Amino acid sequence: MLLLGIDVGTSSIKVSVVDAQTRQCVASAQYPETESDIKSLQPGWAEQAPQMWWEHTQQAFQKAKTKGNFDPKQIAAIGIAYQMHGLVVVDKDGEVLRDSIIWCDSRAVPYGEKAFQAIGCDTCLSSLLNSPGNFTAAKLAWVKDAEPQVYDRISKVMLPGDYIALKLTGEITTSASALSEGVFWDFQKDEVSRAVMSYFGFKDSFIPTVNPVFSEHGRLQKEVAQQLGLTEGIPVTYKAGDQPNNALSLNVLQPGEVAATAGTSGVIYGVSDQLTYDQQSRINTFAHVNHAPDQKRLGVLLCINGTGILNRWVRDVAAPGISYAVIDREAADIMPGSNGLTILPFGNGAERMLNNKIVGAQVKDIDLNIHTRAHIFRAAQEGIAFAFRYGLDIMRENGMNPGVIRAGRANMFFSPVFTEAFVNATGVPVELYAADGSVGAAIGAGIGAGVFSEREAFDGIKPLQLIEPGNAELYDELYVGWKKHLIQALGQ
Known part of the structure; x- marks a missing residue:
């Protein structure tokens, strides 16, 4: 049995095929080899086209097939990791309405700061664990204000990985982890934040079905399976932001464990079992991949x-x-x-x-x-x-x-x-460690599909240095x- 991991990065898309029994990567590829462009139409803006991510995902997988000695028909589950905080909006037919406003875009800062004051600093920090800051909810508020003709056509709001899952399966889902990174999640009530949705005037229907990170998020569509040489109906069983996923790939799942990455951006990411927050929101707290109401696992993130x-x-x-x-x-x-x-x-x-x-x-x-x-x-x-x-x-x-x-x-x-x-x-x-995001996404897919448990996933993994x-x-x-x-x- 094989597992496919897709890592939707800012610079490129990387895919890895992992042997479910050994947890070893049997093939990997990235596309493009040179770094993808970031559109900056004004100072402080940063956008990428979601359609480009999908095209590059297909190219990366086809490249992996030519490089690797594996049978695509043996792939039994798919996991997706993705650049965090990006805003993707689609209409009722699932068509993208504008380029994604990605994580390093700064235009929404004033919207988040105004929301922080209006909702109440104490309320935001105790319930959202963050200021709305420059996150996905604030980006959506900018679209509502600056591009009403786009906003009026929105059917669903999603993150970059959700869009790739949509293209694979035709379905749109989210998770508490994903919603928390967009600052849509109320940790006190374990539900979508009524305060955020009400203050910004967002429609409840914008939020997709909420599933656990490790669960079925849809099954591969026939036409996509035929195009990629995969088996129709295999499930997408894992979706997570790149930093929670990087932590997963390093077996950073329990309180006190800490991971770091230094790609386009740099992150230190530690796991806590407390609803902790920084009074100034200089660091941020989101739901980790294994967070649950009865077993709190929070990712404390410095970016x-x-x-x-x-x-x-x-x-x-x-x-x-x-x-x-x-x-x-x-x-x-x-x-x-x-x-x-x-x-x-x-x-x-x-x-x-x-x-x-x-x-x-x-x-x-x-x-x-x-x-x-x-x-x-x-x-x-x-x-x-x-x-x-x-x-x-x-x-x-x-x-x-x-x-x-x-x-x-x-x-x-x-x-x-x-x-x-x-x-x-x-x-x-x-x-x-010999770990990367696409391998982590594949391992996440194995956990989500019930192939192995969180603990079993990392048996025998040792540091290189x-x-x-x-x-x-x-x-x-x-x-x-x-x-x-x-x-x-x-x-x-």
Whole structure:
């Protein structure tokens, strides 16, 4: 028996086929090889076409079939992971009404802030565990206000993974986890928030059927099965946002366990059994994949918008055409601190941990006689690591004190320079695993289909490497200097 995992990322779509018995990946592919575009029609805006995700999903699976030695007819269940917080709206025929307003789009910040005050700060924090901020509900409010001709045609509101499931199955479902990441979920009442729906004036019919994360979300349509070479009627049994799914892939499911990722954005994600929240909503709390009313599992999430996207920008501007491996090698030849060069990585929209301020990416203290592109490469990776430290300190204020952080050996964690800076700046050891989002989605599909339990899913999984702090004192000193630049940029 095989399981198919689909990871709907911002940069690309990745699919993996996993052997249900061994939990080993037998084939994987991503599409496109180069990073997908983000449309930015105005400063602070970020959109992608849902139809593009579907086209890329099909291309990625066809590519996996040509690369892998597996029989598609043996795939018995499908799981989907997806970029969080994006808004997808469709009409009564399931047709997309506008491009998706994705996670790093900042236009809805004023709508969320106004809702926070009108609904009541205490009510929002105790019931929603977040400010409406810049999340999906606030994005929908922007559409209602700015594009009434689109809003009036909306039949259903969904997240990016829900759209891919719709294309596979013809059905639209959601979950408490998904609704919580959109800030539609009332944790006190375990239902869609009446306060949010009433304040924004949203129709109840906009919300799809609510299912558990691990459950059947529809079955593969005949025409799609024929097109992809799959078996008609196999179920989609798992849908989760990319960060809860990344945590699942790393077996981060129980209170106190912590995961990290550093792709286009960067995240530290810890599991709690308490309805916890940050008074300033600098970090956020959502329902984890295994959350239930009688067994609370909350994901406490720190997000940094500008991580891997900064690394990509630096490459494209300073050294177009070279590989990330070359960047890492050149950065490794520079001493920690980059000879005084400092980079703030906040150039990808409003940063929640900075109270939704748009600071912008900034390069500080360039010496034209000393600094080379290698210094820029290292300063960028160190700046990202210091941003993680800044955010982790906020998590520590809120009771999340990890003794170890688990991460997949992927994206920025491929870089020894970044990993060294991350471990020493945060002071927390990191366990690296052979895990990624599409494999996690496939394993989630196995849990949802009842092929194995949560515990059985990770039997025998061991880390590839443990990296421990070895130069924390130096990085603490460097962090103090980096933080001074950030404070100045914030005007504090």
